[in-house]
Amino acid sequence: MGRDQRADLDTNWAAWLSFMAHHVAAGDTQTFGAIRCCSVGVPIPLFNQAFVFEEPAVDDLISAVGWLSQRDVPFWVTTPESVASAVGEMTEAAGLVFSGGTLPGMTLAPLGDLPVGATGAADTQLVADPTLLSDVAIVTAEAFGAPLEAAQMLVPASMLDDERSSWFITHVDGEPAACGQLLLTDDVAGVYSIAVRE
Structure with missing residues (x-):
């Protein structure tokens, strides 16, 4: 049987998100039964x-929603398809509206060595300098349509000292043009906060 890439x-x-909440000043995490809540504290769900990720007790869902609501930020309850219908049946009791929407998720098997080509005017580098x-x-x-103050909260310098994560920035003709964040968990590398300016 193959590896469950969706679970990974x-x-x-x-x-x-727990990593982000740990490093951002307004961040916090809580666990309610099988429900893991992570809040960075910025006004972006x-x-x-x-x-x-598994069928919860309705009281745990109510507690999780209450905790996130008290933080006064928009939030999502995220669940895989395997338990979505069970959670959907609990939404009214938890004061939620079930959207049934899905988010894209991509996984790749290890790629091995990739050739590096010419980048032209683009210069991508690992962010080691806090500036x-x-x-x-x-x-x-700019890419996410977020206030600059909120975006600044998402990139505290403490992240640069945490070996689980790396930030990358690309400049085109000397101007910041794109960024991304890498987070390692065991043997899985997640790529987040991919943003490109127009």
Whole structure:
């Protein structure tokens, strides 16, 4: 039987948001039974989620929703298809509206060595200098339509000292143009916060 790449993706995604909540000043995490809640504290639901990867007790879902609501940020309850119908039946009791929407998730088997080609005017580098985080925030704010202040909160310098994560920034003709974040969990590498300015 093959590896469950969807489960790997879910685990890495929840770990990414927990990582973000750990490093961002307004961040916090809580667990309610099988529900892992992570909130970075910015007004973007992607950064405030309750992860429900197995069928929860309704009281745990109510507690998780209550905790996220008290943080006064928009949030999502994220669940795989395998338990979506069970969670959907609990939404009214938890004060939620079930959207049934899906988010894209991509997984790849290990690629091995990839050839590196010429990049032209684009210069991509690992962010090791904290001053480059302001460029990451500029790209993030513009690409996601977020306030610059919120984007700045998402890139504290403490992340640069955490070996689980790396930020990358691309400059085109000297201007910040794209960014991305890598997060490692066990042998899974998740790529997040991919943003490109127009």
